[in-house]
Amino acid sequence: MSSNLDALYRRVIMDHYKKPRNRGVLEDGSHTINMNNPTCGDRIHLTFNVKDGIVEDAKFEGEGCSISMSSASMMTEAIKGKKVEEALKLAKIFSDMMLGKEYDDEVDLGDIEALQGVAKFPARIKCATLAWKAMEKGLKGEEHE
Template sequence: MSFNNLDTLYRQVIMDHYKNPRNKGVIEGDVLTVDMNNPTCGDRIQLQLQVEDGIVQEAKFDGEGCSISMASASMMTQAVKGKKIDDALEMSELFSKMMLGEDVDMDKLSLEDIEALQGVAKFPARIKCATLAWKAMEKGVNEE
């Protein structure tokens, strides 16, 4: 597949998550809630995680922002559901490295759609958009 076709596919994946976000909404009850924002561009997110026995049972988000931040939140909540906290944190670390343009073993990351965000590394001003939900997840589980 040529670079242009791959770039187009990745843009389509990002726009699909933006227009049809997965796990957008609210978890009722006593759950871990983290509010974060990106003051440089106005993205804001409220992330909710239901963690039991060290495993993310449920993950939802609400908020507003650019397509990259909202698509990344959608992808992140999908990726961490059912994962042990340590695995979710490792995924977040690998995702951050990917955003900084470092080589990452995608098999180890097993992020499926999240690979579509690789191109964000070429736009340093957008990295905070892509990592906002991930930083919220890290903050939440580290405070638990």
């Protein structure tokens, strides 16, 4: 990746970290998930509403590094208005991207693409994927942590 692209991606990540989108709690959220990464202390509280198979709204609160919090901001933006299946497909694509696997690059990832460089730092992958794993658990109806 070129240094210009690296710089652009860093700016996108820091923008989501400093001005997170969808920060807060949905008081009437139909799904609530709490997860943490005990390795580094990142934690997330994710609430979202699903109606007729569509993720209508999503919000998050939490504490963590710039990667985990910006990823949560990007994830909530990406899933709002999507069908549950589409949101789960995005989570799979994101996971594959983080693990350096081939993924469906036909899907427009928007700002999420800025996190692809995290794959070069294995210790930070859990930071980037925390919010996504919480969303998957919530959409699949798995137990809260």
